[in-house]
Amino acid sequence: MVVVDVHTHVYPPTFVELLRSRSSVPYIRTFPETGDVARMVILPGEDDPNTPSTARGRPVGPEYWDIAHKIAFMDTHKIDVSVISLANPWLDFLPSDEAGDAAQKINDDVNDQCSKYPGRLFAFGTLPLSAPIDVIVKEIERLSKMKYMRGIIMGTSGLGQGLDDLKLDPIYAALEKHSSLIFLHPHYGLPQSVYGPRTNEYGHVLPLAMGFPLETTIAVTRMLLSGVWDRFQNLNVLIAHSGGTLPFLAGRIESCISHDAHMKKEGKLEGRRPIWDIFKKNIYLDAVIYSEVGLKAAVEASGADRLLFGTDHPFFPPLEEEATQWESVSTNYSAIKTAFAQDDKAAKDVLGGNAVRILRLHE
Amino acid sequence: MVVVDVHTHVYPPTFVELLRSRSSVPYIRTFPETGDVARMVILPGEDDPNTPSTARGRPVGPEYWDIAHKIAFMDTHKIDVSVISLANPWLDFLPSDEAGDAAQKINDDVNDQCSKYPGRLFAFGTLPLSAPIDVIVKEIERLSKMKYMRGIIMGTSGLGQGLDDLKLDPIYAALEKHSSLIFLHPHYGLPQSVYGPRTNEYGHVLPLAMGFPLETTIAVTRMLLSGVWDRFQNLNVLIAHSGGTLPFLAGRIESCISHDAHMKKEGKLEGRRPIWDIFKKNIYLDAVIYSEVGLKAAVEASGADRLLFGTDHPFFPPLEEEATQWESVSTNYSAIKTAFAQDDKAAKDVLGGNAVRILRLHE
Numbered sequence: 151m152v153v154v155d156v157h158t159h160v161y162p163p164t165f166v167e168l169l170r171s172r173s174s175v176p177y178i179r180t181f182p183e184t185g186d187v188a189r190m191v192i193l194p195g196e197d198d199p200n201t202p203s204t205a206r207g208r209p210v211g212p213e214y215w216d217i218a219h220k221i222a223f224m225d226t227h228k229i230d231v232s233v234i235s236l237a238n239p240w241l242d243f244l245p246s247d248e249a250g251d252a253a254q255k256i257n258d259d260v261n262d263q264c265s266k267y268p269g270r271l272f273a274f275g276t277l278p279l280s281a282p283i284d285v286i287v288k289e290i291e292r293l294s295k296m297k298y299m300r301g302i303i304m305g306t307s308g309l310g311q312g313l314d315d316l317k318l319d320p321i322y323a324a325l326e327k328h329s330s331l332i333f334l335h336p337h338y339g340l341p342q343s344v345y346g347p348r349t350n351e352y353g354h355v356l357p358l359a360m361g362f363p364l365e366t367t368i369a370v371t372r373m374l375l376s377g378v379w380d381r382f383q384n385l386n387v388l389i390a391h392s393g394g395t396l397p398f399l400a401g402r403i404e405s406c407i408s409h410d411a412h413m414k415k416e417g418k419l420e421g422r423r424p425i426w427d428i429f430k431k432n433i434y435l436d437a438v439i440y441s442e443v444g445l446k447a448a449v450e451a452s453g454a455d456r457l458l459f460g461t462d463h464p465f466f467p468p469l470e471e472e473a474t475q476w477e478s479v480s481t482n483y484s485a486i487k488t489a490f491a492q493d494d495k496a497a498k499d500v501l502g503g504n505a506v507r508i509l510r511l512h513e
Numbered sequence: 514m515v516v517v518d519v520h521t522h523v524y525p526p527t528f529v530e531l532l533r534s535r536s537s538v539p540y541i542r543t544f545p546e547t548g549d550v551a552r553m554v555i556l557p558g559e560d561d562p563n564t565p566s567t568a569r570g571r572p573v574g575p576e577y578w579d580i581a582h583k584i585a586f587m588d589t590h591k592i593d594v595s596v597i598s599l600a601n602p603w604l605d606f607l608p609s610d611e612a613g614d615a616a617q618k619i620n621d622d623v624n625d626q627c628s629k630y631p632g633r634l635f636a637f638g639t640l641p642l643s644a645p646i647d648v649i650v651k652e653i654e655r656l657s658k659m660k661y662m663r664g665i666i667m668g669t670s671g672l673g674q675g676l677d678d679l680k681l682d683p684i685y686a687a688l689e690k691h692s693s694l695i696f697l698h699p700h701y702g703l704p705q706s707v708y709g710p711r712t713n714e715y716g717h718v719l720p721l722a723m724g725f726p727l728e729t730t731i732a733v734t735r736m737l738l739s740g741v742w743d744r745f746q747n748l749n750v751l752i753a754h755s756g757g758t759l760p761f762l763a764g765r766i767e768s769c770i771s772h773d774a775h776m777k778k779e780g781k782l783e784g785r786r787p788i789w790d791i792f793k794k795n796i797y798l799d800a801v802i803y804s805e806v807g808l809k810a811a812v813e814a815s816g817a818d819r820l821l822f823g824t825d826h827p828f829f830p831p832l833e834e835e836a837t838q839w840e841s842v843s844t845n846y847s848a849i850k851t852a853f854a855q856d857d858k859a860a861k862d863v864l865g866g867n868a869v870r871i872l873r874l875h876e
Binding site for chain 1: 568674675677678703704706707708709710711714715716717718719721722723726727728730731734735738739754755758760761762763764765766767768769770771772773774775776777779802803804805806807809810813814829830831832840841844848
């Protein structure tokens with residue numbers, strides 16, 4: 151049995167340097183009160199000047215950039231292979247003329263990291279989404295030939311207007327042409343106002359527990375509504391956090407579409423692919439959902455052959471310094487074990503077999 | 514077997530008059546282009562002046578206010594009993610000094626409607642949430658003695674600051690004291706910005722399919738984080754639309770809480786009730802989720818003894834005028850039938866038995 155982690159992040163040295171050189175979100179810095187411990191502030195709203203600096207963002211260390219730490223984490227948690235990806239916010243924030251070069255450097259950097267541990271590391275590349283379209287398409291082509299690259303990671307912003315933006319079509323076409331999977335990952339969350347006046351009392355819970363999956367759900371629904379999968383029927387997307395909340399809401403989404411008088415009047419209800427069809431043909435889900443209830447719903451929606459184990463490392467470390475096993479990892483392991491207590495084959499597929507097949511990790 | 518619909522709305526005549534007298538959201542009016550067909554505009558953002566008036570809000574007729582239409586709908590769909598409730602936005606928008614009287618009139622109005630069809634209609638009352646606390650508490654006490662009232666319906670705004678507002682404690686205390694269930698229902702959705710620039714092309718799909726359940730999920734998570742169910746361990750809440758997305762996200766919510774350094778530092782992790790415990794003791798879910806996938810997740814989270822059939826009538830009517838059976842209803846019926854194909858007792862409980870027991874409909 152092979153265990154593959156498809157949701158595991160790195161901030162390669164080139165990217166860390168970039169963050170250290172900045173003073174607005176996203177950035178890495180030390181504050182006088184935090185001593186030697188650098189803090190990474192990447193989420194919109196995490197930089198509230200009313201928040202004490204010791205509560206802003208998160209403390210970061212070499213587990214964020216040193217690939218040896220990734221390997222040690224994998225060994226501790228019996229993970230054979232990791233498909234690493236740059237974490238949010240990727241290069242979304244870069245000026246147009248800097249993004250292309252930065253993406254090349256970072257993708258080369260990540261590919262190099264993989265080459266140091268042959269067979270144990272593969273990666274999703276990063277696109278320079280603020281660059282001109284032809285630069286983005288060229289990077290997709292370049293990535294498709296790189297030894298350890300197995301697709302690309304992307305946020306929900308696209309070129310700045312979301313993933314239902316028709317200007318993304320050349321990007322989707324290039325990804326489809328190269329059978330390059332999109333690992334779709336949240337970053338922007340929801341506007342702070344939805345969390346109410348007490349949100350800071352709850353630490354990072356609301357933006358992390360709510361903002362991320364809800365952002366993802368809206369982004370994919372917008373893709374669906376704009377007909378992305380009608381135009382690109384072979385475009386494959388691996389959705390982070392078991393699809394946000396998509397498996398649970400899919401029925402409501404279908405019902406709202408088929409009951410919408412405006413969509414009907416515009417002729418948009420005819421010939422469209424229902425979400426359940428897209429789940430079975432274009433969508434893969436990671437198994438980062440921390441419960442048997444969620445995991446089973448993900449399986450029901452997409453199938454046990456389309457669900458892939460992940461950890462979200464280096465995020466959600468244990469709060470107890472002495473802990474070696476990460477509870478965030480064991481919760482996801484347990485959910486798989488319990489949900490597939492009667493189906494050993496399915497458990498093995500979700501833990502690694504699916505990833506090997508779908509991402510061609512034997513090549 | 515008894516079929517009970519716990520999610521079915523009325524706008525009683527007193528409330529319709531109120532909406533007709535208004536010219537800003539929420540309101541009911543005819544536009545020159547829409548002739549005799551009145552349109553009801555209740556959702557934030559539905560009043561965009563760039564939207565043609567024929568696409569603003571929704572056409573409304575007697576099915577919204579004439580209780581005979583409700584009974585006819587029930588007969589068509591083999592529903593024995595309905596627990597009717599005023600739909601959003603309730604009285605949230607009223608000035609403080611008008612809300613108390615308006616609530617009394619509307620609750621009397623609804624109770625009267627129920628009395629015309631004994632045994633077939635019960636109701637959730639409406640609270641004057643913009644009124645002073647003692648006025649709200651008095652209405653809770655009055656409602657608890659009204660013959661057909663079986664709890665109250667409430668939005669996510671509370672007194673204006675959300676349901677994690679500590680100022681709501683006297684309300685929660687009064688509801689708990691009178692064993693008065695809260696039917697928690699969305700209205701405010703999410704800020705328009707999250708839907709992106711193309712949202713109007715998709716009719717009402719994004720605010721209805723996304724805004725409503727995501728608003729609900731955030732609202733309940735805020736209640737949980739503020740410790741409402743630690744302080745009021747017998748407070749019962751029936752959550753609309755199968756909990757928004759709560760069953761699916763519960764694992765992530767628990768994981769984010771237990772990994773939050775700030776919550777730990779503040780001592781908020783000790784002694785708190787986990788969400789899974791609250792699901793089994795304080796939360797009921799309706800079965801308005803339009804898919805077997807969603808329904809099963811709801812059952813896994815709360816139990817087949819805590820799930821209650823609903824229709825959301827008069828919303829989501831068929832687009833075809835000649836249709837008599839509503840697809841939005843048959844989809845929810847089918848989901849129950851399929852999910853409980855092997856468990857006839859559970860199907861009957863969800864369709865009506867649970868509602869009779871939980872809402873004391875035999876009394």
